[in-house]
Amino acid sequence: MTRGQQATPRSRLLLVGGWSAIVEKALRCADEVVLFHGTPEEIEPVLRTTCRAVETVDTRNENACVSRARTLHQTLPFTAVAAVRDVDCLAAAGIRDALGIAGNSRTAVDLTRNKIAMRQTLAGGPLDTVAWAPAHDRATARLAIDALSAASGQPVIVKPATGRGSLDVRLVSRETAEEVLAGYPETTVAGGLIVERFVDGAEYSVETVSLNGHHHLLGVTEKLNPPRPPYFVEEGHLFPKRLPDLMLTRIRERIFLLLETLGIEHGLCHTEIKIDGEQVHLIETHARPAGDRIWRLMELALGIDPIEISFTALVGRTAALPDEVPAARFAAIGYVSGDGGPVPAIPLADAIREIPGLTESRQLYPAGTIAPPTRDSYSRHAFVILADPCETALRGNLETALSRARVACACSERPVVAEGVGR
Numbered sequence: 413m414t415r416g417q418q419a420t421p422r423s424r425l426l427l428v429g430g431w432s433a434i435v436e437k438a439l440r441c442a443d444e445v446v447l448f449h450g451t452p453e454e455i456e457p458v459l460r461t462t463c464r465a466v467e468t469v470d471t472r473n474e475n476a477c478v479s480r481a482r483t484l485h486q487t488l489p490f491t492a493v494a495a496v497r498d499v500d501c502l503a504a505a506g507i508r509d510a511l512g513i514a515g516n517s518r519t520a521v522d523l524t525r526n527k528i529a530m531r532q533t534l535a536g537g538p539l540d541t542v543a544w545a546p547a548h549d550r551a552t553a554r555l556a557i558d559a560l561s562a563a564s565g566q567p568v569i570v571k572p573a574t575g576r577g578s579l580d581v582r583l584v585s586r587e588t589a590e591e592v593l594a595g596y597p598e599t600t601v602a603g604g605l606i607v608e609r610f611v612d613g614a615e616y617s618v619e620t621v622s623l624n625g626h627h628h629l630l631g632v633t634e635k636l637n638p639p640r641p642p643y644f645v646e647e648g649h650l651f652p653k654r655l656p657d658l659m660l661t662r663i664r665e666r667i668f669l670l671l672e673t674l675g676i677e678h679g680l681c682h683t684e685i686k687i688d689g690e691q692v693h694l695i696e697t698h699a700r701p702a703g704d705r706i707w708r709l710m711e712l713a714l715g716i717d718p719i720e721i722s723f724t725a726l727v728g729r730t731a732a733l734p735d736e737v738p739a740a741r742f743a744a745i746g747y748v749s750g751d752g753g754p755v756p757a758i759p760l761a762d763a764i765r766e767i768p769g770l771t772e773s774r775q776l777y778p779a780g781t782i783a784p785p786t787r788d789s790y791s792r793h794a795f796v797i798l799a800d801p802c803e804t805a806l807r808g809n810l811e812t813a814l815s816r817a818r819v820a821c822a823c824s825e826r827p828v829v830a831e832g833v834g835r
């Protein structure tokens with residue numbers, strides 16, 4: 413779908429993937445937007461027609477995206493390329509390298525997408541604080557589990573090198589190693605497992621935005637009820653987490669060093685850390701806005717739109733951000749997890765309507781369908797988002813909303829979905 417001829421625009425952004433709210437932001441930031449999307453019908457029709465062009469292309473297929481972009485670039489030259497979803501980031505980076513336009517490099521994005529490659533790059537430097545070992549077969553993984561758990565005297569973490577959403581993340585001891593490793597699908601093992609010392613401490617994520625190579629700390633997100641064994645599913649997030657100035661300074665130094673080392677120049681990054689005493693340990697990072705709608709929490713708390721600011725800078729327009737962005741309020745998201753089963757017809761919205769600060773809520777499985785048991789981020793059942801100027805009130809209201817939501821979403825019968833292997 414292409415609109416009629418116009419005067420040459422000053423900026424043309426190629427957006428790879430995304431959803432309606434992101435397309436809307438892109439349209440506000442660039443003179444023209446071209447959208448690559450695997451299922452463009454998911455994007456609101458009015459937004460599609462406002463784009464200069466919408467191309468149906470599988471955004472997980474980097475070669476297809478690069479080749480389509482090369483062809484289009486001859487008649488519709490792009491200024492910049494951006495992606496905000498995990499699955500679209502490599503294609504966007506491949507296009508950036510192929511066309512020489514603004515965006516994050518393929519090398520930088522690759523390092524954030526592969527936990528082994530990231531740890532290899534950081535080895536020997538100040539961010540190398542977690543003992544780890546790579547494995548591409550079960551025998552090597554077994555040896556690594558034995559060695560790391562003997563060294564720490566504790567069970568260790570095993571996870572897929574290119575995993576996301578807590579899929580197949582396991583706490584493993586020498587005793588359970590055989591069984592857990594047998595549960596991993598062949599393709600996951602072949603794609604690489606990383607074995608890591610289990611890091612104690614509170615877990616946070618650090619949200620940054622990079623504008624033409626200059627990094628800014630937007631804030632730290634607290635992971636509510638920190639992910640724990642056996643599935644390490646994330647239950648909720650609160651933004652911003654108030655931390656002592658000294659710790660914030662240390663976090664800023666560490667994360668900016670990380671972004672520098674990986675070669676990140678543009679856009680939002682979401683870096684997960686654990687803080688044990690004074691020590692900041694890196695868990696993983698992503699060259700994209702935080703998932704679990706943390707990007708929305710940031711908008712609610714900060715009163716600015718960091719994604720829009722990053723798109724604006726990316727296409728060469730003036731976009732400034734002060735070093736400190738004070739939060740006017742706090743925002744939180746809480747997820748409802750469960751054992752699964754037939755989803756009841758009581759609307760979640762009705763159950764929590766009166767909760768102060770309620771901003772959004774959604775049941776992730778429609779009434780009448782069968783919800784699976786929660787084993788990762790993709791099998792959670794519902795969420796609620798709240799905002800409030802008072803952190804204590806927000807925490808209390810979130811608790812109330814979640815307890816009501818759990819009742820509203822509780823599946824009425826015994827779970828009927830068989831548990832997946834290794835999930």
Ligand SMILES: Nc1ncnc2c1ncn2[C@@H]1O[C@H](COP(=O)(O)OP(=O)(O)O)[C@@H](O)[C@H]1O
Pocket residue numbers: 542569571575576577578579581608609610611612615638639640644684695696
């Ligand atoms: N080395 C580690 N020590 C302690 N907990 C960890 C470690 N690695 C991962 N985890 C836990 O598992 C969760 C998921 O792991 P993560 O590396 O973030 O993978 P994913 O890409 O699936 O989100 C983390 O949020 C954290 O709670």
Ligand SMILES: [Mg+2]
Pocket residue numbers: 577578684696
């Ligand atoms: Mg993670």
